[in-house]
Amino acid sequence: MNITYFGHSCLFVESGGKKVIIDPFLSGNPASGVSPNEIEADAVLLTHAHDDHFGDSIEIAKRNDCPIVAVFELAMHCVRLGARAHAMNIGGAYDFDGFRVKYTQAFHGSSLREGDTYHYAGQPAGILLTMDGKTIYHAGDTSLFGDMKLIGEMNDIALAALPIGDNFTMGPEDAVHAARWLRAKRVVPLHYDTFPVIRQDTGKFAAMLGEHDIACFPLKSKETISI
Structure with a gap:
């Protein structure tokens, strides 16, 4: 499994010939260094609807004729914008062709901006993505919550992608x-x-994880790791 970071919270995951992108905030993020026109994907996975996660989802999905996977309310918004979507919700899992997605809870917000107005877009979520027998956990935007212990007990997580920015998460x-x-x-x-x-300071964060024998990979945009 190859995991490429495209800045902010965007991961591009490739394994067994399948490609998925999570939270593709690309054209609105000058640090991403990637255009949505460069993305080839079999699915777009969304944790929630905020602009810095929803990003270029519609453009990528339409150009690749692939579904956007999201919680129900957000999925229906994507359909209204002309994209294909697969609606899910918290606790649900689904086996797609070549990968499995399960949505977990996250503690945050989720709203869609239309002009100066924000509309409810369903619950925020985390994602357990399994490809070729390996599972990664994208926590989305969330606070710390106790059921992460349960997620860890129930899943063999090869890699966790976790927000560290504070203030919002x-x-x-x-x-x-x-x-x-x-x-x-x-x-x-x-x-x-x-x-x-x-x-x-990602160096300080890596050192803190190292005290618990957990490897940290503070990737720069377009860097890839293999697991």
Whole structure:
């Protein structure tokens, strides 16, 4: 399984000939260094509807004729915008062709912006993505919550992608607790440095994880790791 980081909270995951992209905030994020026109994907997976996660979902899905996978309310919004969508909800799992998706809870918000107005877009979520027998956990935007222990007990998580930016999500200290509770072998930090209010020291975060023998991969945009 190859995992490529495209900045902020966007991961591109490829294994067994299948390609999925999670939270593709690309054209609106100058740090991504990637155009949505460059993305070839079999599915777009969304954790929630905020602009810095919903991003270029519609354009990528239409160009690749692939579904957007999201919680029900957000999926129906994608359909209204002309994209194909597969609606799911918290706790549900589905076996697609070549990969499995399960949605977990997350503690955050989820709304769609139309002009100066924001509309409810269903619950925010985390994603357990399994490809070729390996499972990664994308926590989405969330605080630390106790059921991460249960997620770790029920799943063999090869890699956890966790927000560390603080202010809107967990900060580094809470993310270390999350990694331990998830029993994650590796961690990729997400949702940091994109805006001044979420700047973080990834070296310090990596050192904190290292105290618990957890490997940290603070990737730069377009960098890939294989697991």
